Amino acid sequence: MVRIYEYQHPDWGIVFKKIRKAFRDYSPVWVEWVDRMEDSDIQIVHIVGLGEVEVALQSKNLVLFQECYKTAGNYAWDTLWEKSLLTVSFYDLPKETDKKFNFLYLPFGYDSNIYYNFNDYSRANLVFATGHVAETEHLDKIYRACKKAKYLFIHTGEDFKFEYMSEVDFRNLLNQVSYVFGLRAIEGFEVAALEGIACGATGVVPTLSSYDWYDELAIRIDIESPNLEENIYNILKNKEKIAVNKEKLAQFSWANIMRRFYNELWQLLKE
Numbered sequence: 001m002v003r004i005y006e007y008q009h010p011d012w013g014i015v016f017k018k019i020r021k022a023f024r025d026y027s028p029v030w031v032e033w034v035d036r037m038e039d040s041d042i043q044i045v046h047i048v049g050l051g052e053v054e055v056a057l058q059s060k061n062l063v064l065f066q067e068c069y070k071t072a073g074n075y076a077w078d079t080l081w082e083k084s085l086l087t088v089s090f091y092d093l094p095k096e097t098d099k100k101f102n103f104l105y106l107p108f109g110y111d112s113n114i115y116y117n118f119n120d121y122s123r124a125n126l127v128f129a130t131g132h133v134a135e136t137e138h139l140d141k142i143y144r145a146c147k148k149a150k151y152l153f154i155h156t157g158e159d160f161k162f163e164y165m166s167e168v169d170f171r172n173l174l175n176q177v178s179y180v181f182g183l184r185a186i187e188g189f190e191v192a193a194l195e196g197i198a199c200g201a202t203g204v205v206p207t208l209s210s211y212d213w214y215d216e217l218a219i220r221i222d223i224e225s226p227n228l229e230e231n232i233y234n235i236l237k238n239k240e241k242i243a244v245n246k247e248k249l250a251q252f253s254w255a256n257i258m259r260r261f262y263n264e265l266w267q268l269l270k271e
Helices: 014-025 050-058 077-083 139-149 160-164 167-174 191-198 209-214 228-237 246-250 254-270
Strands: 002-007 031-033 042-047 062-066 086-089 103-105 126-129 152-155 179-181 202-206 218-221
Touching (some): 014 042, 014 254, 086 254, 139 152, 179 191, 179 228, 191 202, 202 209
Parallel strands (some): 002 042, 042 062, 179 202, 202 218
């Protein structure tokens, strides 16, 4: 057995709790979860901000999940990558440093047992968007484009959908909407956009490099364009769609993502 201790800052939002749940739901039989670092063989630390640095520095056999990078705070993150047994991220971190380290380039995922498309019929003129900061997630532009194109706009802050509805209810909502927007300006992955695509909605995400995972899955849009609002309006007005690569989408299920992670970890432990 390999005893694993996992640290995730308790204040971070629902998406990060989903990631932690996936670790446990899909852990192999050789993993034993422990509650204290001193009882563990491996320490998994989720990096969202500076609050996790001290725990990472205390870890002897660190597996580091860099879930935020450019917004995580001013720190020499590559010193932690170099220290780690394995660093995992959906950011292409080796491009950010000359240091050598074990790296697994891995996206976030979605629960395919919950999020799937059961609506092959008509969808409402309804847009769902993630985020809670209008200026950095372009919620104002999405709203005005929706109003002009005569679409209803549903917006969620960080925890809205789970305070007021279950995941199954959220899945049912995503099966009614036509578009899911995730337009974070600096960086991101936007798990809710992936969940929406799995439910048959059309995803719209930025052309920023951290969203390259969405190639063949979503419409990519230049959020730095001075015509962003008009471009969003045209997508809605013209009812633009994308032929989703369903084989690629299936690779983003948490079962597949976690299988890749644990296989990589097991190979490193055998060396």
